Amino acid sequence: MGRVMRWGILGAAKIARTALVPAIQTARGARLVALATRDVDKAAPFVALEPGLRVHRAYEDLLADPEVDAVYIPLPNDLHVAWTLRAMAAGKHVLCEKPIALQAGQIDALIAARDASGLLCAEAFMVCHHPQWRRVRALLAEGAIGPLRHVEGAFTYDNPDIGNIRNHSRHGGGGLRDVGVYPCVTTRFATGAEPLRLRADVQDENGVD
Incomplete structure (x- = not known):
């Protein structure tokens, strides 16, 4: 079996629980290992779906987790750019919910960061x-x-x-x-x-x- 991509999720959004978690669990070569949320109660449904899931209380802690390879970002739209940049700076591949940015200039910054890092950065448009x-x-x-x-x-x-x-x-x-x-x-x-x-x-x- 090839390398397994270990996923972390920033924020306990409904779309993450209902769409991304099942997708990761269905995909070959992918595993959900961590979730970051400031609300412990919101983590419970995720842990029920993925027993053994590590729950971080801060987004920064998940980005510092050496056992996370890729990050899914379903945060409010105005936070997408900042946390996508921070995730890539931490060496994580990124799948960010749409819209990944709100201004054209922000897209340029994301592309530059992606190219410099050699990481994958994608917008979640099915x-x-x-x-x-x-x-x-x-x-x-x-x-x-x-x-x-x-x-x-x-x-x-x-x-x-x-x-x-x-x-x-x-x-x-x-x-x-x-x-x-x-x-x-x-x-x-x-x-x-x-x-x-x-x-x-x-x-x-x-x-x-």
Whole structure:
């Protein structure tokens, strides 16, 4: 058996527990070994899924853990860049939730850090790896469904909780930053094209779009 990639998770987010933990447990050559969370109660469901899981009380402690090779970051959007950079500085490969950054200049900094470190740094966008979207991209490229005239995409869900971080601009929340990235990335990936013009109509509520 080849080398096993040992994973740690920064933060006890629901997406980590419901999506990433099962994925790691299913994948060959991967093992979940550590979790960092300031709330011990939130660690319990993870330990139930992965008995023997090491629980760190600080994110820094997980990054210093020599038995962690790669880190998954499902923190609030505004924390992605800082902790991705810190993880790479600690010698860890990184899989960061979308959006990995909120500004173009931050992407440049992440690319520079990745290239300098020789580590893998990836954004957790399943669209780019899902067989159905790879097939759509191939069909469009082949012209199998005729010339592309128009693409319309939407990603919506109901979140009336004004206390939720996804409804606060300072945390990178809002329709465009938090979920609007899905139709944007999917369209670009499927068509292989970049937009020529951009237009936005914004409804501002609670300080976010």
